[in-house]
Each structure stands twice: as C-alpha cells, then as structure tokens.
Amino acid sequence: MSPGQLLLFAVGGLATAAYLFIVTAGLSLVFGALRIINMAHGSLYMIAAFVTVVVANRLGASFGFWTGLLLAVMLTGVIGAVIEILVLRRIYKEEHLVQLLGTYALSLVAAGAVRLFFGASYRTVRPPDIVSGSLNIGGFRYSGYAVFMIASAVLIAIGVYLLLYRTALGRNIRAAVSDPELLNVSGVNVSRLYTTVFVIGAGLAALGGAIVAPSQAVGASMDTDVLVLAFAISVIGGLGSIVGTAVGALIVGEVISFGLNNQYTNQFAIAFVFIIMAAVLTVRPWGLFGRPEQEL
Amino acid sequence: MLDVAGLNVRYGKSHVIFDLELHVAGGELLALLGRNGAGKTTTLMGIVGLLPGASGRVEVAGRDVSRWPAYRRARSGIAYVPSGARCFPNLTVVENLEIASADGEAGWNRERVFELFPKLEGLRGNLAGGLSGGERQMLAVGRALMSNPKVMLLDEPTEGLAPVVVHSLIELVGQLKQTGVAILLAEQNHQMALRVADRAAFMEKGMIAEQLPAAQARGSEVLNRILGI
Numbered sequence A: 001m002s003p004g005q006l007l008l009f010a011v012g013g014l015a016t017a018a019y020l021f022i023v024t025a026g027l028s029l030v031f032g033a034l035r036i037i038n039m040a041h042g043s044l045y046m047i048a049a050f051v052t053v054v055v056a057n058r059l060g061a062s063f064g065f066w067t068g069l070l071l072a073v074m075l076t077g078v079i080g081a082v083i084e085i086l087v088l089r090r091i092y093k094e095e096h097l098v099q100l101l102g103t104y105a106l107s108l109v110a111a112g113a114v115r116l117f118f119g120a121s122y123r124t125v126r127p128p129d130i131v132s133g134s135l136n137i138g139g140f141r142y143s144g145y146a147v148f149m150i151a152s153a154v155l156i157a158i159g160v161y162l163l164l165y166r167t168a169l170g171r172n173i174r175a176a177v178s179d180p181e182l183l184n185v186s187g188v189n190v191s192r193l194y195t196t197v198f199v200i201g202a203g204l205a206a207l208g209g210a211i212v213a214p215s216q217a218v219g220a221s222m223d224t225d226v227l228v229l230a231f232a233i234s235v236i237g238g239l240g241s242i243v244g245t246a247v248g249a250l251i252v253g254e255v256i257s258f259g260l261n262n263q264y265t266n267q268f269a270i271a272f273v274f275i276i277m278a279a280v281l282t283v284r285p286w287g288l289f290g291r292p293e294q295e296l
Numbered sequence B: 001m002l003d004v005a006g007l008n009v010r011y012g013k014s015h016v017i018f019d020l021e022l023h024v025a026g027g028e029l030l031a032l033l034g035r036n037g038a039g040k041t042t043t044l045m046g047i048v049g050l051l052p053g054a055s056g057r058v059e060v061a062g063r064d065v066s067r068w069p070a071y072r073r074a075r076s077g078i079a080y081v082p083s084g085a086r087c088f089p090n091l092t093v094v095e096n097l098e099i100a101s102a103d104g105e106a107g108w109n110r111e112r113v114f115e116l117f118p119k120l121e122g123l124r125g126n127l128a129g130g131l132s133g134g135e136r137q138m139l140a141v142g143r144a145l146m147s148n149p150k151v152m153l154l155d156e157p158t159e160g161l162a163p164v165v166v167h168s169l170i171e172l173v174g175q176l177k178q179t180g181v182a183i184l185l186a187e188q189n190h191q192m193a194l195r196v197a198d199r200a201a202f203m204e205k206g207m208i209a210e211q212l213p214a215a216q217a218r219g220s221e222v223l224n225r226i227l228g229i
Ligand SMILES: Nc1ncnc2c1ncn2[C@@H]1O[C@H](COP(=O)(O)OP(=O)(O)OP(=O)(O)O)[C@@H](O)[C@H]1O
Pocket: B011, B014, B016, B034, B035, B036, B037, B038, B039, B040, B041, B042, B043, B188
C-alpha cells in the first residue's frame, strides 16, 4: 500500500468515525446521566436521515440540505422530549431488562412509522453544493463531503465538551451522573434535567443521521446498522465516557475503512470490529475509558 | 422557622414515622437523638421531600411546602446534609459549592465558605471524590450554606470523623445558629450534639418520646432510658 493510499483510507476511516462519534456521543450521554441504554437511539438517527433526504430533495441541493438538517434535529428533539416524558419516566426505576424492552419497543414503533411514511426503498441525496467538491492531493481524490463530516464531528466534540465542562447545565448533567438525589435536594429540577439530556442525546442522533445522509443510501435498516456499531464503540471506549466514545469511534471507523479497502478482508470488515469488542470485553469489561460498574 | 406537623412516613406497607411534630425557631438548634433505626434519617428525608410515602405538613418560614417536590423545597430554604459526607465525587470542590448556590439574606457565597473552611480553598480545583472524610464533610456543610438556607437538616455529620474534627465541626454548627438559621441535627453522638443544642428531641420507634431543653437533657435519665446509655 502506498502512502497516498494509506492517507486516503485513513481519511475515509475518519469520515466513518465522524458520524459514528456524533451518534454514539448521544447514546453515551443518555446512558451516563439517565442509566438507560436507549435501543431506539438508532431510530432517531434514521428518522433524521429520512427527513433530511426528503426535505433536501424537495428544496434543492444547496439550500435544502441545511433546512432538512435543521428540521430533522428539531423534529427528533421533540420526539425525544415526548419519549422521555411519556415512556422513560415510567421505567427509570425498573430493572435493566424492562428498560431494554421498553426502548426496544419504541424502536419497533419507529421502524413501523418510517416504513409507513417513507416506504421501504432506498433514497439518496447529493451533498450540499459548498461541500460537494473534491480535493486532489498527490493523485488521489478526496471527497469534500468526507472532510465536512470530519470537521462537523470535531466541532460537535468541542461543543459537547464545552457544554459539559463550561456550563452550569453541563455541571448539573455530570452531577446527575453521580448522585441525582443529592442534586434534587440541592435545588435542581432533575426531572426536567433528564428531559433536557434526552433531547440533547436525540439531537446528537439526529445530527449524525442528517450528516451521514448524503454519504450513503438511506434505508429502513439504518437504525440497527448504526446501533450495532454504536454499541461496539461504547463497549470499546466505555459507555458514559466522551473521550472513550471518540477513541472507540476512531478505532471502529479505521478498522472498517481499512478492512473494506483490502480485497482479502473486505467481507469481514465489520467482523473485525466485533473481534476487537470481544477482546476489550475480556480484558477490560468496562471499556478503555469507562469505569467499573460499582463506582457508578 | 421549620414547623412539621402530623408527619407520617411509610415504606411500602411498613409504617415508620407516626404523627411526628417538630418546631425549630430561627437561630435555634434542635438535636434529634435516638438509637439506630429510631427514624431520624427517615424524618429528615420526609421533611426534605425525598420520600413518596410521606404525608403531613411541613412549613418553612410560615410557607406550606408539603406539596412541593424536593428541589422546590430546597429552593424555598431547606438545606439537607445527608449522612456519609455525601458530595458529587466527579465534580470539583468549587463545582460542588456552586451547584447549590442561591442568593439569600445570610450572604453566603464561595469566598465566605472558604473563609469558614480555609482548607477547602486550597483544594478548590480537586475532585471531591479524592478528599478525606473530614474535608468532604466540610464541603457538604459548605454546599448547604451556599444555598443560604432558612433551615438546615444535618444527618450525623460527625459520623466516622476523627475526634478533633468532630469537635471543630460541632462547634461550627453551633456558631451557625448566630446567622439566624434553624438547625435540626440528627446525631448518634449525643454528647457532642447536646453541647451545642438548645433543645433535644428523643426519638423512639418513629415517635418523639420526649423533648427537653438541652441543659436538662445532659446527664438526665432520659439518655439512659431512650438511648440506652
Ligand atoms: N428504604 C427503606 N425501606 C424500608 N424500611 C426502611 C427503609 N429505610 C429505613 N427503613 C426502616 O425505617 C426505620 C427507621 O430508619 P432510619 O434510617 O430512619 O433510622 P435512623 O434513626 O436514621 O437510624 P441510624 O441511627 O442507624 O441512622 C428502621 O426500622 C428502618 O429499618
């Protein structure tokens, strides 16, 4: 493999890591604060991708994508608030299995709704004009949209960091991770905080779905496709850790990119992800950057 | 300042607190004494609004807060210092203080809490989880003060602390009275509590068996009868 090829694949891996990071950051944030593994996280991502594609294709390539992205994030945020208030509040105190089943049920409802509204066929959308070009470096063509995805993920990572570590809301979210009861008696409305956190998580799923839409075919299996990878990333990096999510996403993105771009391994690219996941589970069940359960 | 009447608490089917009545005036310290399992912690948690199985009337400065959730009661002027020097371990000392911060007449803020506990100032950027037990208890009290409370409920603040620390902490709780706050102090360490208390309420099986001025309670036969000393 030439250095140019290596760079090309690495950038491709970064673009995959980028949207996976955005989605998984939402899953991880929700788990960290609400202790809920949201099986419907991929559904929110899928809904956002469909909304983006439909709106973008209706309104045209330059302006439509951004409108679609905005609408997708807003709609998904509203759905997130409704889910938290109507469903999650009833299952916080239940055991893990009930919570899994509850959010899994939501994902089935969402899958049905998506088929009903958008049909079963795949849809595609062109990247918006400003980022649709390509760069030619050393004889290799880099897609401008891949660079846009990477830049988006970096901005979102910085945004999430600033939110968590530089704002009162973020401080309260971190406090809720360790002791929601103490937070409540300190004068913070924890119920409302949970709704806010879930809406932010849903918004991250939506950003991931909207941003990924122009880079791949949008179809009705996107929810589980992304959820499986998001779980792998969470296990590798450690659920509830943003740094772990970033590292996990990088590992998974690069493994997939290099795996797919090699003729001997391209059939097993995803399998490598799960081999790494299994290895991490064996050595450090709480993930590279996570913490053992009893401390949580 | 704090008026509790007809407080009943049930954990599911078991009835634990029975028609409890308590009054603590501003600037007064009431010690809540009783053996293990007498119901001290349950009483405090019922007053702060953490127990769904609690009923009865709780008033703060004449305002009925009984129907409010815990966070609104906290904002109305109740500060609760749970047992075990509970802090947010993954937050820094400063963040632990700021999280409960609210304006109020007593004028407590970060600077004044650091004057009170100079040791905390040197640890301001440290995570609370790394502090010693004594430091965490100071932080827990400091966090309660940051809300400029009208009423403070402390649950065994001296538990597990070295004797010297116990001494200075109790002295300090005694001094806090001068700011006009009403203090309800649940303690196993009755000697320490009675040093600074104005009155003592003795709890037994979820009821207040006896209320005495602290001066009378020291060395009285009630200690023997109810606490078994
Ligand atoms: N979560 C709970 N569920 C059921 N019963 C409980 C619960 N918490 C406490 N109890 C019971 O309520 C009674 C009062 O307990 P509480 O913790 O209030 O006592 P305490 O006076 O604070 O004791 P200690 O001095 O040991 O802290 C006890 O009989 C206890 O077993």
